[in-house]
Amino acid sequence: MWERVVGYGALLAAGTLALQWLDYQRLAWMHSGDIYLFLVAAAFLVLGIVLGVRVFAAPAPAAFDGNPKAQAELGLSGRELEVLHELAAGQTNKEIAAHLHVSPNTVKTRVARVFGKLGAKRRTEAIRRARELGIVP
Missing domain, CATH: 1.10.10.10 (Winged helix-like DNA-binding domain superfamily/Winged helix DNA-binding domain)
Structure with a gap:
């Protein structure tokens, strides 16, 4: 009895996974331009932060030599x-x-x-x- 329940549960889970995958594929296909735009914007954001930290960071103080x-x-x-x-x-x-x-x-x-x-x-x-x-x- 339990084997049947587990079997049907696994089939329903696989079917749900397949439908979700197809829905994801449709979403990715319909909004691929938006996804690419988001990825490019995120890359420029990270690049801007990294460059900003490097350019505007305080220079390292000179080592103390004791004159x-x-x-x-x-x-x-x-x-x-x-x-x-x-x-x-x-x-x-x-x-x-x-x-x-x-x-x-x-x-x-x-x-x-x-x-x-x-x-x-x-x-x-x-x-x-x-x-x-x-x-x-």
């Missing part, structure tokens, strides 16, 4: 430069010492050297001067 010329003129060593970067990041002397694996007294000495080379009396002044020179971002 090696200014570093050489000031005579900043590598460790002093690291301390200056940590200062610019807002780190305390203890945090800088822990990050660079040196004693806090060493950090104090290097900070004092950086201040002297930049002609600064405070951290904020040293950071501002280093940013003006392009040494730190």
